[in-house]
Amino acid sequence: MTDRISRRVILLLAVTCGVAVxxxxxxxTISPLVAMGLEVSADSAALVVTATQFGYAAGIFLLVPLGDRFPHRPLIVTLLVLSGAGLLAASTASALPPLIGASALIGVATVVAPLIGPMAVGLVADDRQGVVSGTLLSGSIGGILLSRALGGTIGEWLGWRAPYLMAAVLSLILAALLTRALPATAPPSGQKYPALLAESMRLLRTEPELRRSCFYQATVFGGFSAVWTGVALLLTGPVYHMGARAVGLLALVNAATMLCTPIAGRRVDRRGPDEVNLISMSAVVASALALAFGTLGGAFGLMALALGTLLLDVGMQSGMVANTVRILALRPEVRSRLNTAYMTCAYVGGSAGSWLGVRAYARFGWLGVCTVLLLLATAALVRHVRAVTPASCQAALEVSPDSSQNSARNTRR
Structure with missing residues (x-):
């Protein structure tokens, strides 16, 4: 198969993924600013984060299956316009309840990245799918890093409404560009919408490798969300006395993650996803131990937070590359529905992690957040070791008869 999509368009799609994510x-990063601007508690303002992530999970479940039913270009462009409208609505909210409602709408509509991934994989040769997935994920990571950095900086400079306005403008510009740049695609399925939704649930029930990948990402991403929700409270609290800009600058330290995910993609192409999963989960467990030293404050505490969040981001995103390649290879004709089940589970886990992170921080402080991360990452690692060990044993059994025969021949000689 030859590529049907140019490298320039892939880069534009990576930028789109970054803006959407x-x-x-x-x-x-701006939830403390929202709390001050709307005169509510920090815990209440953090509900904006949770509402956005729950909306994102709902949007993945409800809208991403449409990628198997409708042409991608009009679907992606429409969602970008809707997310731009939601961002504009959020920027005008005068109280917390309408901001939470607008945040849920933003989450529902900004699900273009899960649509772009399966589309792009279907437009390139098989031996480039891991690299393309890694490139798109690098775009998403860049969006995560830059949005937190710019959100905190612009929020402190111009107020918490300004990041919403900036994001709205970017979404609408990308909608205009993709109207011309995206190639025409034919939907692989003619199923009606209710059948598409049911199919995602059925795939989750019938595909063990899908369930395994969903569990990995839900647990690891839950810990990731707990940390990044809690670290804003830590840095702006009595231990560090910093502003929202500091959270964004901490995120920029993790820019190396953008270089790691294409490497992870190439390793998945060569060695398969299981090895990358093992390495990435081990990195996340190590990150929990490093992050715990953030309670010490000062320069040493900041170094611990930088190292811990770097390990966490690299581990989570590299594992996501491995999981994505694994599930999209299961059944090419239902890629959007496979990705729907996977991403829904991931963001339900992330939403639960944000909620747990706020609660753990309120009750136990930063060490409580680190404990949440450690428990979730350990659960994923134990599940992975149990899953791959039978295969390793089987491989050893298949090799052992030949080895025994060779040993016997050598002894007779």
Missing amino acids: GNVYFPQ
């Missing part, structure tokens, strides 16, 4: 993450 960034809409889910920049509220993490």
Whole structure:
């Protein structure tokens, strides 16, 4: 198969993924500013983050299956316009309830990245799918990092409404560009909408490898969300006395993640996803231990937070590359529905992680957040070791008869 999509368009799609995913993450850095601007508690303002992530999970479940039913270009452009409208509505909210409602709408509409991934994989040769997935994920990571950095900086400079306005403008510009740049695609399925929704649930029930990947991402991403929701409270609290800009600058330290995900994609292409999953989960467990030293404050505490969040981001995103390649290879004709089940589970886990992170921080402080991350990452690692060990044993059994025969021949000689 030859590529039907140019590298230039792939880069534009990576930017689109970054802008769309960034809409889910920049509220993490400005929630303290929202609390001050709307005169509510920090815990209440953090509900904006949770509402966006729950909306994103709902949008993935309800809208991403349409990628198997409708042409991608009009679907992606329409969602970008709707997310731009939601961002504009959020920027004008005068109280917390309408902001939470607008945040849920933003989450529902800004689901173009899960649509772009399966579309792009279907437009390139099989031996480039891991690299393309890694490139798109690098765009998403760049969006996560830059949205948090710019959100915090612009929020402190111009107020918490300004990041919403900036994101709205970017979404609408990309909608205009993609109207011309995206190639025409034919939907692989003619099923009606209710059948598409049911199919995602059926795939989750009938595909063990899908369930395994969903569990990995839900647990690891839950810990990731707990940390990035809690770290905003830590840095702006009595231990560090910093502003929202500091959270964004901490996120920029993790820019190296953008270089790691294409490497992870190439390793998945060569060695398969299981090895990358093992390495990434081990990195996340190590990150929980490093992050715990953030309670010490000062320069040493900041170094611990930088190292811990870097390990966390690299581990989570590299694992996502492995999981994505695994599930999209299961049944090419239902890629959007496979991705629907996977991403829904991931963001339900992320939403639960944000909620747990706020609660753990309120009750136990930063060490409580680190404990949430450690428990979730350990659960994923134990599940993975149990899953791959039978295969390793089977491979050893298949090799052992030949080895025994060779040993016997050598002994006779």
